Amino acid sequence: MQLDRHARLSVAPMMDWTDRHCRAFHRVLSAKALLYTEMVTSAALVRGGAGHLLDFDAAEHPVALQLGGSDPAELAEATAMAVERGYAEVNLNVGCPSDRVQSGCFGAVLMERPALVADCLGAMIDAAGGVPVTAKCRIGVDDQDPQTVLPDFLARVRDAGVGRVTVHARKAWLQGLSPKQNREVPPLDYPLVHAVKARFPELHLSINGGIGSLDAVAEQLRVVDGVMVGRAAYHDPGAILLEADSRIFGTADPCSSRTEAALRMGPHIEAHLAEGGKLGQVTRHMLGLFAGLPGARGWRRTLSEGAARPGAGIEVLHAALDHVMAEAA
Known part of the structure; x- marks a missing residue:
């Protein structure tokens, strides 16, 4: 499976939204777009006995599991479980700003601990047996300078063995903004993501945040390797996915209407x-x-x-x- 090709357009992992029924629906609209699960914590899988959270149907492929966690050994074990279940990719969440995620020391707060992220990703890669391991991050958090933080983060991730990263082109403010506000209030910085793509040509870089039409997807693909669409793909799935296969992938659309x-x-x-x-x-x-x-x-x-x-x-x-x-x- 040429997963990098599918990653030209992906639907973001979204809590309470991208469950198996949502993915089944999105797959009817597009045979090519890469789909993601909701975030599943490594603790729930390894210590919580919540293996049912890995359930999916083969018709959803290509589908990736997003994991949340910060313990390399636990993430490695969860990755092995995902690979055994047949996921095409395992993704590490380094972007979610919710209080619940911060208290567990994973999500966007890990932008402050890039060495730990590299350790986590390295352990996941070792456990994945060749199945791609990827990361989704922000451009920085709180008072960090994204111009410095993001290139350093991407270099560490690359050196850990990751070949594909999705960047949500906003900072996350861990104090003072709700998760909803963190998806809307911090300004988007597409030029920074474009600049780091030029700086890291060897990385397959997808951009995420505020992209709400196939025209906008096509425009971004002139600069970056992939586009991840979130809320727009959920609230107006026809506009994003109905013609995605023909316009983005050059293949026939599975549905005519x-x-x-x-x-x-x-x-x-x-x-x-x-x-x-x-x-x-x-x-x-x-x-x-x-x-x-x-x-x-x-x-x-x-x-x-x-x-x-x-x-x-x-x-x-x-x-x-x-x-x-x-x-x-």
Whole structure:
């Protein structure tokens, strides 16, 4: 699998969002984009017995696991578990600014401990058996000078054996800003990421942060190797993923329309319901499919209200599509 090629466009790991149902939906829209799990802590896997967090379907490939942690031995063990389960990549989170993450000494706070990050990544690489190990970071935290910190960080990561890094082009403020504010308030610095790409041509460098259209993705790909899209791919998945394969990868798109994409989710929904799952666990990820188009409001309302009813089934999806088709006629 040419994973670097798939990494030209990836969907960011997002807590409470990029679960297996979300990934199944995104894979219907794009066969090529690299997908990521929500962040899973190495402690949960190694000490917490939470192996079920590694569950995924082969249809999601290429899919990468993002790990959170700061203990090299524990991360190595978690990496070995991920490789055994068949993940195409294991990624270390060095960018999440939440209080919960800081208290565990992982995420963005590790930008202050680059030597430890290098040790963690080296241990993960040793355990991965050739499966790619990557990192996702910020340009710096708090009062750090990104012009100094980011090149030093990338050099250490490269020297540890990592060949691909995703940089969220914002600082993280560990004190004073919420996780949500940290995704919006610190200014974006695309030029810095572009400059470090030129400085580290041997690294496959993806850029993340504030990129909300395929036109913006294509523009960034003139300078960097890959683009990771987060909230835009979730809230308006059709705009980011429906034509991604043809425009970014030069291959045929798997779906010709948003309606086709919705219908192709039918087998996944029915299988989930047959296992005792609830409709809303899948359809909550599909609410933005028709964002900005006629019928979008009726689609969202019908899916949301219908999925909340006891015993809700696939008929809710078809009713929601009827709203869209009626308003588009």
